Amino acid sequence: MSLTTTLSAEQWQHDHFIVHTSKAGYLAQSISAVLGYPIIPIIHKKFSDGECYYRIAIPERTSLVGRDVVVVSSIVDDQELLEVVRIGGELAELGTKRRIFVIPYLMYSTMERAVHPGEVVTCKSTVRMLCGIPSSGLGNLFMLMDLHTSGIIHYFEGTVQAMELYAESTLEQAIAENIDFSEPVIFGSADLGRPLWVETFANHFGVGIAFIRKSRSFEDTHVIGEPIGDVKGKHIVIYDDLTRSAGSLIKACNAYLDNGAVKVTAVVTHLSLIDDDVVQKVIDSRIDRVIATNSNVRSQMDAVKKSKKFIICDISPVFAKQIRACLNNNND
Known part of the structure; x- marks a missing residue:
């Protein structure tokens, strides 16, 4: 043949x-x-x-x-x-x-x-x-x-x-190109599961850190209490390795903003948003922008590509x- x-x-x-x-x-x-x-x-x-x-x-x-x-x-x-x-x-x-x-x-x-x-x-x-x-x-x-x-x-x-x-170097370059560090900026977490990565980014850019404490169940994610750290008047750059439903990111964003932060940017290695409805939920949220890599095929969804809220970085x-x-x- x-x-x-x-x-x-x-x-x-x-x-x-x-x-x-x-x-x-x-x-x-x-x-x-x-x-x-x-x-x-x-x-x-x-x-x-x-x-x-x-x-x-x-x-x-x-x-x-x-x-x-x-x-x-x-x-x-x-x-x-x-x-x-x-x-x-x-x-x-x-x-x-x-x-x-x-x-x-x-x-x-x-x-x-x-x-x-x-x-x-x-x-x-x-x-x-x-x-x-x-x-x-x-x-x-x-x-x-x-x-x-x-x-x-x-x-x-x-x-x-x-x-x-x-993806550290790729994300650091994207952060440097898209975040104005002439204004007060600190790095934050969506939970207490990524403190070392948050600290790594903060040390690289010479800024402070903040954290969110949360509980998780199969059904939902609940943010508990106020953010740990001074977030008032700050632009918070949240890092998380993975997001699928975006629930943790959005709730952490709301917690930071409700406690005095002026802007929130999310940085994610693996953007694995489940479907167009979740993408729209992120677009409609109070998150200013999402910087992510193209490690996951869902980063190539039309809804992601068409939205100015998402900045996709190539890890090739x-x-x-x-x-x-x-x-x-x-x-x-």
Whole structure:
């Protein structure tokens, strides 16, 4: 069976390639633009019974033998997870030398421990699935970003390698470009779960900090008491690693403003707003602007792109720099 690919004969001379899951094309394109690695298309089909078909668009069975492949995915749902596992497994079977999995967003990262008897630690079981991808040649390397807790990286076991990268420099640049530090500014939290990150940003810009104390349940998030710190007359820059419903951000924003702050900007690594209704809730809120990365495919929603409230930063250069270093490619 003949197969026409979008790669030219010249592109097939490369030693490094990129593939991506269904929802990560935007990120693969950005990384490819930085590194110059060709993107190999993957043919996807879904049958009426729900079964999925995949084919990596290579002209010959030996096309990838001894080559390095970067697999880009924003794992926002179980389908994306299964695609990573299936595509990664086939790449190993095709004789690739090394596989680098770029996963800036890892679903279930907030389910990293059990609180009640019988609770499944879903984050750990997800990582176990990733570790089960065949590790032939020089093996599998997983690159993640701003994990919800630092211990998640230690879930990766066996012959795989894993590293956590950080969006810190990307966000700091965006903050510097969009926040007026000639006026009183301090960094704040949406809860007490990110004090070190809040302190890191505050130290970088030489300003103070404030915190919000809250309780959380499955049904809702409740902010308790006044903010910790002097917020009167200040522009508060809230940092949180992840937001889905935006409930914590909006309630923290209201708490700061109700206690004398004059403006609130939210800074988020993983913008994972659930749907257009949640995006609209953020737009209608008292938050002045939201600075976030494109780690999650939901940062590409039309409602986000069309709103001036959102400033989306590209984290591709962070991954590209590390990929280049790992593949011993010193070309700029």
